Amino acid sequence: MNTKTSDTLLLIVFSIAVLAGPVILAPFGAGYPDLLQKFAIYGIFAIGFNILFGLTGYLSFGHAAFLGVGSYAAVWMFKLLSMNIIPAVIFSVIVAGLFSLVIGFISLRRSGIYFSILTLAFAQMCYNLAYSVLTPITNGETGLQITLSDPRILDAAAEGQAPASNLFGLDMISTWETSLAGMTLQFNMGFYVCALILILSFWISMRLFRSPFGMMLKAVKSNQNRMSYTGLDTKPYTLAAFVISGMFAGLAGGLLAAMDPLAGAERMQWTASGEVVLMTILGGAGTLLGPVLGAGLIKYFENIFSAINDSTLHGVFAFLPDGLNNAVSAVLGLFVGEGWHLTLGLIFMLIVTFLPGGLIEGAQRIGRLFTSRSKADPQSGEAQSRPAPAE
């Protein structure tokens, strides 16, 4: 199978999996709209981050700033123009693109750890400013919200309560419920909007990976000096990658606001930037599917783990003798609920230490284990000499 057919196949399988998300994930207790939207949105965010980090190797520690900026831009569009999400999302992408152009232009003059610190510094600046001087724009600690009295020049005047975001009249929060085999399936409008954009993003990133431009970025990652010695200026390429990934982050931020029209500065905090790094690494940086997988897993476990509390734990271990039950619950209690971040940190360390290529690499290793065992005959030499696929 050549790359083109396998790519098409991957895209089709991916699309089906995403669109069937509410059905597939319902048995895992993750089939409700709020979480599904998060899967899709953070998937987009991670795909965008992967275009920068996975392809060029530049580790940005300030991507959450673009997400936050995108959210603010979208909410302002809701306030001023219309509750239709199209202008909001477009505007958030544009604003995030402009921000990333400026920040990228400066930060990319340095590489390696200096680049990380520069992006971190810019993100912290945005965060601090959003909390202090820019309060008229960002509404400070309260966060930016829509109110009934906003102008919204394109919409008819709303009455009663602040209107919900929509796409030409289709409300984002509207959900069609049905039940299958005893489970409630929830098909949410907002999720499907996000899902379609996720598939589109996946397709774009796939095209980018396969394009000459993508090859150039991979070359930058493997040896930037050599690229410069051949007389090629790598900066336009890396800057383009930075801006594209910033725009993806803005898109994700805009969608976050579109699903739930409010924006707060905490989205820009540098721990949020760390989270998207973790998603990408967990799934596998530089792979197509990895970031989406990582984003989904982290958001899933975040929801599941933080929902578990002491009494659930005691219930689960009720079969144990009382003393043991209390002990086990106390220990595990550190890792769930409020302590979910502890688990996150541990996963982070384990992945970086033992599986720097992420889950995709892990799956490949397991796969290789089986293929090499089954092909323990003279022909195995050929299988090994075949170049490893890009993902």
Next chain:
Amino acid sequence: MDAILLQILNGLDKGSAYAMIALGLTLIFGTLGVVNFAHGALFMLGAFCAVTINKLLTLQKIVLSDTEKTAWGTPLELRTPYAEAWFGDAGTWLIDWSVPVSIALALPFMFLVGLVMERGLIRHFYKRPHADQILVTFGLAIVLQEIIKAFFGANPIPQPAPDTLSGMADFGAAFGMEAGVIVYPLWRLVYFLFAAAVLGAVFCFLRFTTFGMVVRAGMADRETVGLLGINIDKRFTLMFGLAAVVAGLAGVMYTPILSPDYHLGMDFLVLSFVVVVVGGMGSLPGAVAAGFLLGILQSFASMNEVKQILPGIDQIIIYLVAVVILLTRPRGLLGRKGVMEA
């Protein structure tokens, strides 16, 4: 003039903290070549050494009074800390001086933490790219702060300075200026002197001992020192422990100035990194100088007169300086030529 002097003084305590953390960071980078994002967490661990000691000392013994009654007629509960019950006046003194006393715990504890961290985790990352080092230490920082949160809760825990040192010093009067113009919290002065002592001790250690000489030689050319038959790795491990101790001590003594909570480390880490970059990666004097410089700059930027001209400048001044320095003089103010200039 008075205002300027006052702002310089105000910047000193923050600057001292930055300088001490940045010194440890750049020491680790210079010796082991590792970018340690968990260094802020070490600062926080130090601060929580002080919290722990204070909690232990103030554990209370509850005795029901025989004679006195409360308003409800139940016997009055007499609460006395065990420390006071056992040691009498010495116990009271211990409680009052709990923050400086905590240094006794922080010294061995932080050294141990440093050694365990280096041997257990960082050692495996020498050959890995900087990005991996950043990521794994970032993960470690999250783990450490979450453990602290699980034990001590999420709220800041105020720590009192010793009574005699918690007042205000009339600084101006001491230098023959008008009384009451330059008034400065005494503890901040103590903190600055303490930081100066610690920094001085580290520099003397590196400058005037054989051990320090070998370490400096190793920083300049690790391979040659190794070829001379010196076990440089062992010494570098000890330097990691030393860096952890410096960060920890900075944290212990900082608790009366800023009540520690679990994300204290993260807040300081980002700034300390910026300090290291401004000072020059791997340059020890650069880290210290930049620490004080940025601390003072920050306090100038938070003057009302400055804020009126440039609103919000106090929030971003440090990052702004870092951006300008990185773009114009990539090796930092005092960085060696050719070290991490890319």
